[in-house]
Amino acid sequence: MRPAAPLLLLLPALVLVPLLLALPGLLHGGGWDLIADFSAAALTPSLDPLVLQSLLSGLGVTVAMALLGWGTSLFAGLVLGLASSRTIWRTLLGQEQPAEVIRRLLALPRSIHELLWGLLLLQVLGLQPVVAVLAIAIPYGALVARVVSDLLDALPTANLEALRASGAPAPAALLTALGPPLLPGVLSYGGYRLECALRSATLLGVFGLGGLGTELKLTLQSLEFHELWSGLWLLLAVMLALETGVGLLRRRWAMPRRFGLHQFAVGRRGREMVLALLALVPLLLVVGRVMGVDPAALAHWQPLPGLASGRWQAVLSLPWPQLVSGTLLLTALAAGLAVGLAPLLLLLTAPWPWARRLLGFGWMLARLWPPPLTLLLLLFVLKPGLITAALALGLHNLGILGRLLRESLQDGNPAPEQALVAAGSGPRLALLYGGLSGVARPYLAYGAYRSDVMLRETVVVGLAGAVGLGSQMLESLSSFAWDQLAALLLVYALLTLAGEDLSDRLRRRLLRQV
Amino acid sequence: MERPELAAAAPLLELRQISVAGRDRPRLQQLDLQIRPGERVALLGSSGAGKSTLLAVANGCLRPDAGQVLWQGLPPERSGRKRRRQQARIGTLWHDLRLIEELSVQQNLNAARLAHWGWPKALLNLVLPLETEACAAALRDMELDPALLSQPVTALSGGQRQRLAMARLLRQQPILLLADEPLASLDPRLASQLLALLLRQAQAPRALLLSLHRPDLLQGFDRVIGLRQGRLLFDCGTAAVDGARLRELYGDEAAGP
Numbered sequence: 001m002r003p004a005a006p007l008l009l010l011l012p013a014l015v016l017v018p019l020l021l022a023l024p025g026l027l028h029g030g031g032w033d034l035i036a037d038f039s040a041a042a043l044t045p046s047l048d049p050l051v052l053q054s055l056l057s058g059l060g061v062t063v064a065m066a067l068l069g070w071g072t073s074l075f076a077g078l079v080l081g082l083a084s085s086r087t088i089w090r091t092l093l094g095q096e097q098p099a100e101v102i103r104r105l106l107a108l109p110r111s112i113h114e115l116l117w118g119l120l121l122l123q124v125l126g127l128q129p130v131v132a133v134l135a136i137a138i139p140y141g142a143l144v145a146r147v148v149s150d151l152l153d154a155l156p157t158a159n160l161e162a163l164r165a166s167g168a169p170a171p172a173a174l175l176t177a178l179g180p181p182l183l184p185g186v187l188s189y190g191g192y193r194l195e196c197a198l199r200s201a202t203l204l205g206v207f208g209l210g211g212l213g214t215e216l217k218l219t220l221q222s223l224e225f226h227e228l229w230s231g232l233w234l235l236l237a238v239m240l241a242l243e244t245g246v247g248l249l250r251r252r253w254a255m256p257r258r259f260g261l262h263q264f265a266v267g268r269r270g271r272e273m274v275l276a277l278l279a280l281v282p283l284l285l286v287v288g289r290v291m292g293v294d295p296a297a298l299a300h301w302q303p304l305p306g307l308a309s310g311r312w313q314a315v316l317s318l319p320w321p322q323l324v325s326g327t328l329l330l331t332a333l334a335a336g337l338a339v340g341l342a343p344l345l346l347l348l349t350a351p352w353p354w355a356r357r358l359l360g361f362g363w364m365l366a367r368l369w370p371p372p373l374t375l376l377l378l379l380f381v382l383k384p385g386l387i388t389a390a391l392a393l394g395l396h397n398l399g400i401l402g403r404l405l406r407e408s409l410q411d412g413n414p415a416p417e418q419a420l421v422a423a424g425s426g427p428r429l430a431l432l433y434g435g436l437s438g439v440a441r442p443y444l445a446y447g448a449y450r451s452d453v454m455l456r457e458t459v460v461v462g463l464a465g466a467v468g469l470g471s472q473m474l475e476s477l478s479s480f481a482w483d484q485l486a487a488l489l490l491v492y493a494l495l496t497l498a499g500e501d502l503s504d505r506l507r508r509r510l511l512r513q514v
Numbered sequence: 515m516e517r518p519e520l521a522a523a524a525p526l527l528e529l530r531q532i533s534v535a536g537r538d539r540p541r542l543q544q545l546d547l548q549i550r551p552g553e554r555v556a557l558l559g560s561s562g563a564g565k566s567t568l569l570a571v572a573n574g575c576l577r578p579d580a581g582q583v584l585w586q587g588l589p590p591e592r593s594g595r596k597r598r599r600q601q602a603r604i605g606t607l608w609h610d611l612r613l614i615e616e617l618s619v620q621q622n623l624n625a626a627r628l629a630h631w632g633w634p635k636a637l638l639n640l641v642l643p644l645e646t647e648a649c650a651a652a653l654r655d656m657e658l659d660p661a662l663l664s665q666p667v668t669a670l671s672g673g674q675r676q677r678l679a680m681a682r683l684l685r686q687q688p689i690l691l692l693a694d695e696p697l698a699s700l701d702p703r704l705a706s707q708l709l710a711l712l713l714r715q716a717q718a719p720r721a722l723l724l725s726l727h728r729p730d731l732l733q734g735f736d737r738v739i740g741l742r743q744g745r746l747l748f749d750c751g752t753a754a755v756d757g758a759r760l761r762e763l764y765g766d767e768a769a770g771p
Contacts (some may be wrong), residue, residue: 002641423601
């Protein structure tokens with residue numbers, strides 16, 4: 001007795017049982033009037049020109065930070081990705097060893113969340129635009145590098161070998177054989193990363209690095225819900241435009257959807273793609289200039305206290321087992337919530353197209369809204385703690401996973417589901433048997449990847465207090481305890497690397513059985 | 515307003531003045547058709563003549579732009595339980611079979627019962643496949659080995675898949691059998707076997723409407739409907755289908771092999 005594919009998909013939702021049981025105990029009684037005010041304000045955002053002006057300039061800063069961080073990461077990632085590709089090294093030098101070494105080294109910047117990079121750089125460089133840009137560019141660059149090298153090494157090498165055998169020099173052969181098939185995949189992933197970068201830039205703002213995020217947090221804290229919603233609607237408009245634009249380009253260039261739940265024929269208008277990539281360079285330079293990003297500022301480090309003077313005894317006496325287990329539990333709860341709730345909600349709303357549209361809109365808000373703000377909102381009615389933090393993190397990722405599941409259902413083969421409806425089964429059961437069966441394994445594989453991301457993201461809900469390594473790190477940062485911070489970062493990085501390895505294995509296993 | 519005895523005597527399927535719009539020309543135009551219990555009707559026409567559209571209207575997948583569909587004398591309910599019960603009485607053998615690749619043979623067979631099952635049974639069937647005896651019987655009827663029940667659908671051969679789709683169709687216990695070019699991709703021996711099976715199942719109170727694009731397999735059918743460019747060209751007994759009619763149906767193409 002092994003659960004069949006569609007049931008496998010619903011298993012993570014079992015996490016709802018303990019969550020719903022614990023929820024009544026978490027309510028602290030008050031705050032519902034605030035939630036009501038907040039909801040009501042959605043329809044009456046502030047239209048005060050002064051407010052709008054300040055929000056718009058904040059939005060401009062956020063978008064510019066996102067664009068610069070993303071652009072830098074894209075180019076750095078391309079270069080580093082090539083440098084960590086086994087195929088490249090094998091073709092150029094005849095050995096793969098250097099690729100492995102670079103790959104390992106890149107794991108470290110990748111394992112640290114952009115928020116931590118941001119807060120660290122803030123301490124070192126002081127508050128200036130380059131901090132947010134670097135905070136995004138460093139981890140994103142390492143992520144792009146990994147995707148580029150994975151894509152490269154997965155390409156069939158028959159063409160390459162044929163070119164080499166016919167006497168083409170190695171660089172030319174590599175470019176001719178691997179360039180065209182690589183580009184659509186990289187650009188598709190790049191488009192997705194731009195959406196992430198906008199979310200990250202907003203998040204960094206929430207933690208004080210400027211831009212719209214800072215405005216949002218201030219308005220929420222001062223309970224100016226009308227102004228808060230003005231900012232949210234603006235952000236929503238930008239995000240919608242971005243998602244639509246990326247979607248259009250994806251279709252125009254026939255790029256694969258991210259994480260390829262379905263394989264399409266890929267690549268059209270290659271020259272246009274290359275030109276678009278090149279046009280980014282002047283755009284980024286102009287934006288950087290306007291923002292006042294000054295690379296020279298990187299030279300001016302504030303002196304850090306030496307780690308040698310650390311009080312390591314005190315570091316050792318931190319409650320490590322609780323910190324680690326708290327982080328893992330938080331991740332598991334948030335992951336179960338996000339992965340399991342998406343198919344469950346799609347099933348519940350299956351008979352009603354209007355409910356589907358409403359759900360899609362709710363998901364959009366969820367992925368737009370930075371998790372620490374969700375957390376602040378939840379804290380109006382819930383006590384702080386692990387479950388509240390998990391809710392905030394889970395809801396945000398639900399928005400991302402839900403959209404992915406809906407897209408892959410739309411791209412999938414509708415025939416089996418249609419056949420079941422024609423044979424008289426209800427819309428929900430037809431979706432369960434006919435629709436979800438086909439997407440179950442690739443979706444869960446993506447869920448495994450996303451859980452790994454959530455592990456890294458636990459730090460952003462660290463504000464909930466006493467919920468693992470993340471909150472301890474925020475505390476150490478604010479009290480300038482560098483020795484603690486170094487130890488925490490190391491443990492966190494090790495944990496996320498182990499998590500990455502686990503999620504990779506799980507993903508391969510899920511996809512192999514297709 | 516319908517009296518039960520009237521409904522019982524009504525045709526299983528009645529199409530009145532059905533029209534379906536298409537991109538450049540109508541897919542169906544003012545089509546009338548009745549199918550009564552016990553009738554075995556072949557739907558003939560070249561590709562693009564509107565056969566699949568007609569079947570999609572007949573099984574409720576497609577709502578016509580004009581005209582009326584009646585199932586056992588009653589119009590389709592809008593939605594809900596009554597509609598599902600109506601749909602459950604119409605079984606379709608799809609051109610592409612539409613098996614669920616990720617599920618086992620038994621789970622696929624049971625998918626035909628979803629119209630009658632609630633959530634508990636539907637979910638349980640995904641862990642412990644239910645109603646093994648009925649499923650085994652359905653396989654035996656199609657001359658398939660019941661040992662296949664626990665196999666994934668992907669492990670079956672092309673011929674086995676075709677038979678499984680038939681078994682699933684019959685497990686649905688429909689009274690109106692629709693089949694969309696079921697013989698097109700089969701070799702001649704398999705095609706005649708499958709056709710014989712379908713014809714045998716279509717005894718009163720059941721009826722069969724099967725689409726074909728070749729006129730050489732008409733033996734065993736009571737009636738033939740000729741469709742050309744979305745219009746009904748003829749609706750007559752099998753014996754009345756002659757060379758002249760086929761030439762008219764297929765245009766300049768040769769009238770069959």
